[in-house]
Amino acid sequence: MKVLLTGATGYIGSAVTDHLGAAGHQVVALVRGAEPQPGRGWYAQLVGDTADPASLAGAVTPDIEAVIHLAPPSGDAATDLAVIEALTAPLRGTGRPFVYTSGVWVLGATGEDQEVGEERPTDPIDIVGYRPRIERRVLAEAAEGVRAVVVRPGIVYGRGGGIPAILVDRARLQGVPEYYGEAGVRWPTVHVDDLAELFVAAVYFAEAGTVWHGVGESAVPVRELARAAGQVAGVTTAPHAVPAADAAAVFGPLFADALALDQSVSGAAARTALGWQPTRPGAVAELTSGSYAG
Ligand SMILES: NC(=O)c1ccc[n+]([C@@H]2O[C@H](COP(=O)([O-])OP(=O)(O)OC[C@H]3O[C@@H](n4cnc5c(N)ncnc54)[C@H](OP(=O)(O)O)[C@@H]3O)[C@@H](O)[C@H]2O)c1
Incomplete structure (x- = not known):
């Protein structure tokens, strides 16, 4: 075809x-x-x-x-x-x-x-x-x-790319794994x-x-993704919740809101x-x- x-x-x-x-x-x-x-x-x-x-x-x-x-x-x-x-x-x-x-x-x-x-x-x-x-x-x-x-x-994740790669880059840059929004935020994910x-x-x-x-997975806790991203970045400290205003300053308000969105799909x-x-x-x-x- x-x-x-x-x-x-x-x-x-x-x-x-x-x-x-x-x-x-x-x-x-x-x-x-x-x-x-x-x-x-x-x-x-x-x-x-x-x-x-x-x-x-x-x-x-x-x-x-x-x-x-x-x-x-x-x-x-x-x-x-x-x-x-x-x-x-x-x-x-x-x-x-x-x-x-x-x-x-x-x-x-x-x-x-x-x-x-x-x-x-x-x-x-x-x-x-x-x-x-x-x-x-x-x-x-x-x-x-x-x-x-x-x-x-x-x-979307896999092939070392997508939004999870941002979590790895941020952990490397900040020296601490980051997540955005409430501690219980979950993302639906797919390889x-x-x-x-x-x-x-x-x-x-x-x-x-x-x-x-x-x-593929309906609701992955973002804190767990952040912890894993920290591991990849060689950072073993507990994930840190980034306040909304700080996230907005880094990513812009619209993308920061999206990263903090809790979904189960x-x-x-x-x-x-x-x-x-x-x-x-x-x-x-x-x-x-x-x-x-x-
Ligand atoms: N990644 C995710 O987690 C995710 C999740 C849900 C939905 N989506 C959606 O899936 C789609 C693809 O995402 P992606 O992650 O593969 O994005 P990406 O890596 O940024 O790729 C975007 C693609 O669109 C092309 N493109 C951008 N603007 C264009 C334009 N004006 N005319 C023609 N082509 C243009 C880019 O071509 P160039 O090489 O010219 O830049 C590139 O091939 C998007 O609509 C995105 O919103 C992504």
């Missing part, structure tokens, strides 16, 4: 490229620069910028059998909706998959109760306030004959290779108009309905004895 992939140079996009390639698919990468990037495992490279929707006209050619859209939105509603229009219009009436990447932050704080599933109404935190509208716009394409699908990853397999499964099996949580539906099987080590194990060492 020939798959158009936006965000192909990124953290998740690199893993998705690997897993699509391993499954025998051809990745057509949509990237910002014209500079050739050999060695990435792509079949072809197209130039396009999601800040300029007009640059995407013609990206989805008739031989493209699926689109996975990973490039982040700009936050400008008109631009972001025009991007969805440009990427989905050529798929109308084909039944071909269009997989949009959102994130679990659109659910907001989930509370102490049971982990929440895809049926939970969105209540986004400010950093992703614009995202539910894009999700709705994507899902509306189901009525136009596009197999429109939304994947919401949890906090980047497990997540990449979910994107492949979604391309094959997800029905039009569906939403899937890409979550279920990824069970994708396991049951799409046959997704996350198999990689959990986030704490990956930090202490996996790709973050060294």
Whole structure:
């Protein structure tokens, strides 16, 4: 299958490229620069910028059998909706998959109760306030004959990257492991290779108009992640709770709020309905004895 992939140079996009390639698919990468990037495992490279929707006209050619859209939105509603229009219009009436990447932050704080599933109404935190509208716009394409699908990853880890790498860097820099928000804050997490397999499964099996949580572990205590990040950084002191104002000064108020968000999110539906099987080590194990060492 020939798959158009936006965000192909990124953290998740690199893993998705690997897993699509391993499954025998051809990745057509949509990237910002014209500079050739050999060695990435792509079949072809197209130039396009999601800040300029007009640059995407013609990206989805008739031989493209699926689109996975990973490039982040700009936050400008008109631009972001025009991007969805440009990427989905050529798929109308084909039944071909269009997989949009959102994130679990659109659910907001989930509370102490049971982990929440895809049926939970969105209540986004400010950093992703614009995202539910894009999700709705994507899902509306189901009525136009596009197999429109939304994947919401949890906090992605593995391959030494993602937000957990920030915890390691901060522990190294400050000489103490840090976490943000209340002591009981939990993050839903997913290994980047497990997540990449979910994107492949979604391309094959997800029905039009569906939403899937890409979550391997529903609620990992961030204090445990911080402790593990400290271990990687060679810092064995107990994790330190960073006050909100200090976190905002380091990360900006929106990202600081996101780091302090307490969530418990279920990824069970994708396991049951799409046959997704996350198999990689959990986030704490990956930090202490996996790709973050060294
Ligand atoms: N990482 C997580 O924990 C996580 C969790 C939930 C959801 N997500 C979502 O997943 C998506 C991918 O995340 P990531 O962690 O892989 O991010 P990333 O490593 O920052 O990669 C972003 C990718 O998007 C591309 N991109 C950025 N702006 C673009 C533009 N204007 N036009 C075209 N391409 C552009 C980048 O290309 P360049 O090489 O040109 O910069 C890069 O390939 C994002 O939408 C993110 O919000 C991530």
